[in-house]
Amino acid sequence: MKKIFFWMLLALVISGCNSNNTRLLTSATGSIYECLVVSRTEVKEPICATLGGDMYGLPQMEPYFTVTHVTPGQFDDFLKSTRNVLIVDIDEHKYTQTKTSYSRDAWSKPQAIVRIQAPGSEDFQSFWNEHGEQIREWFVREELARQIRFYRASTNKDARAHLEQWGYDMLIPEDFMLIMDTTLVLKEQMANDQIVNLLWCCNNKGPMRKDIVVYNYPYTSQDQFGHESIIAMRDEIMGRIVSAQVEGSYMATESKHFPPVTKQVSALRDNKGGFYAMETRGLWKICHGEAMGGPFVSLTRLDQVNGRVVTAEAFLYAPGQKKRNAMRQIEAILYSLEMPNERQR
Numbered sequence: 001m002k003k004i005f006f007w008m009l010l011a012l013v014i015s016g017c018n019s020n021n022t023r024l025l026t027s028a029t030g031s032i033y034e035c036l037v038v039s040r041t042e043v044k045e046p047i048c049a050t051l052g053g054d055m056y057g058l059p060q061m062e063p064y065f066t067v068t069h070v071t072p073g074q075f076d077d078f079l080k081s082t083r084n085v086l087i088v089d090i091d092e093h094k095y096t097q098t099k100t101s102y103s104r105d106a107w108s109k110p111q112a113i114v115r116i117q118a119p120g121s122e123d124f125q126s127f128w129n130e131h132g133e134q135i136r137e138w139f140v141r142e143e144l145a146r147q148i149r150f151y152r153a154s155t156n157k158d159a160r161a162h163l164e165q166w167g168y169d170m171l172i173p174e175d176f177m178l179i180m181d182t183t184l185v186l187k188e189q190m191a192n193d194q195i196v197n198l199l200w201c202c203n204n205k206g207p208m209r210k211d212i213v214v215y216n217y218p219y220t221s222q223d224q225f226g227h228e229s230i231i232a233m234r235d236e237i238m239g240r241i242v243s244a245q246v247e248g249s250y251m252a253t254e255s256k257h258f259p260p261v262t263k264q265v266s267a268l269r270d271n272k273g274g275f276y277a278m279e280t281r282g283l284w285k286i287c288h289g290e291a292m293g294g295p296f297v298s299l300t301r302l303d304q305v306n307g308r309v310v311t312a313e314a315f316l317y318a319p320g321q322k323k324r325n326a327m328r329q330i331e332a333i334l335y336s337l338e339m340p341n342e343r344q345r
Contacts, residue, residue: 028083028108032143032325035065038075039088042121043128047086050132051139055324056261057281057295062324064136081108084139087115088124095119098127102138110149112142140328145268147332159201163214166197167306167340171333172212176201184240186217194218196237209317210330213238214337216310219302224309225278227262230300231255233311238284249289253296258283265299268335275342277301284315295323297331305340312337 030036037047052063070079072089089095098118105111114135118124151171159172162181180200185193198215215237223229235252242251253260260282267275278300285293296315303310314330316323 025105025107025109025111026081028111029081030083031066032083032147033065033140033328034082035067035084035086035139036079036082037067037069037086037088038072039069039086040090040121041069041071043088043090043124044069046125046128046132047088050128051086051136057283057297058323058327059258059283059293059295060323062322065139080106081111083108083111084142085111085113086135086139087113089115089117090119090121090124091117092119098123100127100131100135104142110142110146112139114138141268143328144332144335147329148268148336151333151336156201159199162199166216167303168214168310169336169338170212170214170312171336172201173203173333175205176203176210176212179204180241182241184215184237186236198237198241200241207318208321208326210326211315211317212312212330212333213241213315214310214312216303216306216308219307219309225300225302227260227278227280230262230278230280230298230311231260234280234298234313238313244286244289244292246289249286251284252287254283254285254293275301275339292317292319294318295327297327297334299334299337301337301339303339310337310339 035051037044037051039047048067048069051065052067054061055064065084095117096119098116101115103113106113116124116127118127148171151173154174156172156174156176156178159176159178160169162178163170178199179202180198182198184196184198186196187193194217196215196217198213201212203210217233231253239250239252243249260280262278262280265277265279279297280300281297283293284296294315294317296313298311298313300309300311312334314334316327316330318326
């Protein structure tokens with residue numbers, strides 16, 4: 001009996017540690033873009049309004065995150081494995097000022113946790129008004145980073161080989177097929193013609209079609225990173241390659257009823273200062289053809305080595321379906337793009 005007890009005890013010890021003598025974590029629970037909020041009921045509303053607000057760039061209303069709220073007393077061991085957790089601790093006896101901290105993989109893996117400590121509800125409200133959207137963006141980027149790690153396991157080697165010819169790399173998933181690798185010539189007035197290199201991949205799965213297009217063209221000025229210039233180039237290039245079954249139809253950006261937005265973003269990975277990029281998000285439509293459309297997002301970056309502007313775009317066609325999760329999944333592919341001076345693989 002003593003020997004049996006010894007081996008049972010040893011098994012329990014080993015099961016709690018790995019070969020590096022670190023604690024093994026359970027898999028995080030919950031679906032992508034779900035967030036658990038742990039706070040007093042009195043501060044629930046502003047938090048949920050920010051995290052659960054309507055995500056821009058979708059044809060129907062869908063939240064940034066699907067939010068679940070519990071009070072601190074309800075936050076038990078079962079809930080601690082949730083993939084995204086925001087904990088708000090308000091206590092005037094413990095805190096004299098509002099502080100926040102970010103951490104990962106405390107109770108499960110992969111897990112993202114934000115803790116906010118404040119002396120009072122008004123102090124928290126003031127902090128949240130100023131930093132709530134930044135915290136939401138941190139959770140978004142944690143989800144994008146997880147998706148990128150997932151893509152690393154299985155990619156389309158043929159598509160990546162074509163990108164390699166330009167000196168780039170991108171984690172295009174294995175289930176995406178290469179449907180176009182071409183060069184376009186854009187006629188310029190009072191200047192030389194612009195040569196555009198273009199790669200187009202698609203998963204071509206009926207009710208939930210996902211497309212990735214990467215194109216680059218000569219860099220001439222910083223103005224090319226302005227919103228109007230990005231949209232004009234998008235309409236020029238996408239209008240040439242994407243059409244419907246009706247002759248004369250073409251893709252264009254929906255700018256009248258739901259105008260696209262452009263903002264500066266940075267790298268997901270912590271390398272030498274990250275990269276400079278402009279993110280454009282909005283809706284696409286088919287002109288002079290079937291009533292087709294959907295969301296798109298693009299990153300426009302500078303290839304300093306070759307002196308070219310590079311745009312990587314993801315667009316989705318999924319009529320009658322929710323699109324947030326699918327759109328975020330292909331958006332993560334864009335953030336895996338690496339320029340010649342960034343190559344890590």
